Amino acid sequence: MTEAGVRAAGFDLDNPALPEAIARAAMGSGGYPYDKRMKRKAYEAELRALQIELLKLQRWARESGARIVILFEGRDAAGKGGTIKRFMAHLNPRHARAVALSKPTEAERGQWYFQRYVPHLPTAGDMTLFDRSWYNRAGVERVMGFCDEDQLRRFLAEAPEFEAMLVRDGILLFKLWLTIGREMQLKRLHARRHDPLKSWKLSPIDLAAIDKWDAYTEAKRDLFRHTHTDICPWTVIRANDKRRARLAAMRTVLSVIDYEGKDAEIACPPDPKIAGSGEAFFFGA
Numbered sequence: 455m456t457e458a459g460v461r462a463a464g465f466d467l468d469n470p471a472l473p474e475a476i477a478r479a480a481m482g483s484g485g486y487p488y489d490k491r492m493k494r495k496a497y498e499a500e501l502r503a504l505q506i507e508l509l510k511l512q513r514w515a516r517e518s519g520a521r522i523v524i525l526f527e528g529r530d531a532a533g534k535g536g537t538i539k540r541f542m543a544h545l546n547p548r549h550a551r552a553v554a555l556s557k558p559t560e561a562e563r564g565q566w567y568f569q570r571y572v573p574h575l576p577t578a579g580d581m582t583l584f585d586r587s588w589y590n591r592a593g594v595e596r597v598m599g600f601c602d603e604d605q606l607r608r609f610l611a612e613a614p615e616f617e618a619m620l621v622r623d624g625i626l627l628f629k630l631w632l633t634i635g636r637e638m639q640l641k642r643l644h645a646r647r648h649d650p651l652k653s654w655k656l657s658p659i660d661l662a663a664i665d666k667w668d669a670y671t672e673a674k675r676d677l678f679r680h681t682h683t684d685i686c687p688w689t690v691i692r693a694n695d696k697r698r699a700r701l702a703a704m705r706t707v708l709s710v711i712d713y714e715g716k717d718a719e720i721a722c723p724p725d726p727k728i729a730g731s732g733e734a735f736f737f738g739a
Contacts, residue, residue, distance in 0.1 A: 465640055465644075467643065467644060467647050467661070467664065468647065470648050472640075472641060472644050476637045476640050476641060476644075477641060479635075479637040480635070480637040480638040480640075480641040480694070481638070481694055481695070482635070482694075483634070483635020483636055483637035483638050483694065484633065484634060484635025484636065484638070484692070484694065484738060485635070485738055486635060486638075486692055486694040486695070487692070487727040487728070488694075488695060488698070488727075491695045491696075491697060491698075492695055492697040492698050492701075494697075497697040497698075497701070500701050500720075501540060501697075501700065501701065503717075503720045504701060504704040504705065504708065504720060504721070505540070505543060505544050505704075506720075507704075507708050507716065507717060507720055507721045508541065508544070508545060508704065508708065509544060509545065510713055510714065510715045510716065511707075511708060511711060511713045512545050512546060512549060512550060512581065513713075513714070513715075514711075514713035514714045514715075515549070515579050515580070515581060515713075516549060516579040517579075517714075518579075519578035519579050520578075520579065520624075520626060521575070521576045521577065521578060521579075521580060521581075521624060521625045521626065522576065522580075522581040522582070522625070522626045522628075522707075523575065523576065523581075523582050523584070523620070523625050523626070523627045523628070524541075524581070524582070524583045524584070524627075524628045524630065524707060525584045525587040525589065525627075525628065525629045525630060526538055526583065526584060526585055526586070526587075526630050526632065526703075527586060527587065527589050527593065527629070527630065527631050527632070528630075528631050528632030528633055528634075528691075528693070529632070529633055529634055529639060529663075529670065530639065530643070530659065530660045530663040531634065531638075531639050531642035531643050531646070531655075531660065532632035532633060532634045532639075532693050533632055533634075533693045533696045533699055533700075534585055534586070534632055535554075535585055535655075536696055536700070537632065537693075537696075537699060537700045537703050538552050538583050538585055540700045540704075541583060541703070541704065542583065545581070549579055549580045549581065550580065550581040550582075550583070551580075551581075551582060551583070552582075552583045552584075552585055553574045553582055553583070553584050553585065554584075554585035554586065555570065555571075555574075555586070558570065567588070567591065567605075567608075567609060567612075568588055568612075568616050571584075571587065571588050575620070575625070576625075588609075588613065588616070589613070589677065589681075591605065591606065591609040592606065592609060592610060592613070592673060592676070592677045592680075592681070593670065593673055593674070593677070594659055596673050597666050597669045597670055597673055598659070598662065598666075610676070610677070610680040610681065611680070613680070613681050614680070614681055614683050614685075614686060617629075617681075617683075617685070617686040618683070618685050618686060621685050621686060626711065627686055628689070628706065628707050629681075629686060629687070629688045629689065630688075630689055630691055630703055630706060631674075631678075631688055631689070631690045631691065632690075632691050632693040632699060632703075633674075633690055633691070633692055633693060633735075633738070634692075634693050634694050635694055636667055638694045639663075639667075640664070643656065643660055643661075643663075643664065646660070675736065675737055678736040678737075679736075682731065682736070687731055688731060688736070689706050689729055689730065689731060690729065690730065690731065690735035690736065690738075691703055691706070691724070691728060691729045692727075692728050692729070692735075698725065698728050699728065701724070701725075702724035702725055702728045702729040703724075703729075705721065705722060705723060705724040705729075706723075706724050706729055708721035709721055709722055709723045709724070
């Protein structure tokens with residue numbers, strides 16, 4: 455849906471009534487391959503099984519000294535926080551933590567760009583999940599004008615080098631990009647505005663995102679062109695259905711690590727309609 459289409463549909467974030475055209479189109483927006491959410495009973499059964507696998511993975515990491523880093527990036531309201539919450543639900547918090555950094559301080563703005571993320575990298579046996587990461591520079595900072603062209607150009611060149619250093623040092627690095635369709639984003643932002651239990655999630659950046667869909671699309675495509683590498687690939691997860699997205703994110707990680715006690719039927723590769731790499735995923739919604 456274009457900006458003109460949003461206006462034509464009568465979308466007003468402050469109106470408690472979501473336009474029917476947006477509500478009706480939300481699930482299928484952005485070319486989403488399913489027209490209904492996954493059934494709750496099936497979802498909860500698969501979620502529990504995968505959370506047990508995550509506990510096996512954590513136990514293996516503690517015994518082997520593995521270090522695991524998972525980046526969660528994507529559109530505003532794509533479900534990053536909810537997915538991280540399900541990852542973390544039953545893990546030992548002493549050895550797994552989520553990191554969501556606020557805007558840089560004055561001191562941090564004077565440092566090497568990646569410097570403030572380095573202290574949050576895990577030690578042996580631990581796992582760190584970044585709710586947004588150093589890719590802020592290629593996303594929100596670029597779109598909102600918080601960095602200049604030279605800073606952006608340097609970041610796109612240096613991010614693959616930085617990540618390759620981490621991987622060569624033994625870190626298991628996963629980069630997950632959650633994407634949603636235009637109408638689904640509008641529906642979720644509208645819910646944040648009018649549900650008192652979700653209102654804290656609605657930030658000024660979220661509000662600005664309503665009118666910057668195309669700018670974020672361009673930024674995302676440049677990001678993939680420059681930072682999807684053989685050693686540090688991106689996996690895109692279509693997240694119009696949060697339930698399927700959460701399961702796909704877990705399977706993306708679990709399926710590629712050979713941890714002790716792994717149940718390969720549960721920790722199998724994610725649904726290829728939902729998660730993957732390549733042009734269909736990188737250059738879609």
